[in-house]
Amino acid sequence: MADFIELKATDLAAMLCSRVCHDLINPVGAIGNGLEVLADPTQSAMAEGAQELIANSAKHARAKLEFARLAYGASSTAGTDFDTRECERVARILFEIEKADLDWQVPLILLPKHKAKLLMNMLLIASMAVPRGGVVKAEVAGPAGEEVFRFTSTSDAEKRQKTLMPAGAEGLLSGAPEDGVDARGIQPFYTGILARMTEMDLKIGIENDVFSFTATPKAKEAGGTPEAAAA
DSSP: OOOOOOOOHHHHHHHHHHHHHHHHHHHHHHHHHHHHHHHOGGGGGGHHHHHHHHHHHHHHHHHHHHHHHHHTSOOSOSSSEEEHHHHHHHHHHHHTSSSSEEEEEOOSOEEEHHHHHHHHHHHHHHHHTOTTSOEEEEEEESSTTOOEEEEEEEOOGGGTOOOOOOTTHHHHHHTOOTTOOOTTTHHHHHHHHHHHHTTEEEEEEEETTEEEEEEEETTSOTTOOHHHHHO
């Protein structure tokens, strides 16, 4: 069994910065390429395509930045609690560039900052399970301080899509990945850190081609559903 990994704050910050840079380098580079085309009078025939490239790339860059601000950063949200309306706003911007559709079933509540970050990072992992399209359903239920988070990702069987387990997710979430952690795996690793900080137990799996990902308060029975928590 792999050893539990505890990263230094500087290493965690460096890897998260690398992750954000990785997410942004392609759309920002594409914007630069499009601007070069527009600035070149010999390529006027490609101007319309360049404008579309710039607009699409700017949309992708904005979605990635909005997500990073909320899921990784300190954010500009006042106080120590996040309004789930802001989580929903950022989630819908993110899913404008994802192939899957979002079914947001999260009530209007205030969540402590680290729990809100956990919610958003779980959402990103759930989207990785259906990279070719499908539906990601997000649910939160339970009394204040005892909320249960549940994500369900379902691929479109009619299009012969397959639901996947995000590579290395289980080990990274547990904090003890077999192959260690680097910038490529820092996002699920960070999700595990947030779960431990907020005293939430994570459970992840695929059954009948449906991906499920839950976070349950440690004081509650593991495997509880949002419906049971709300009862």
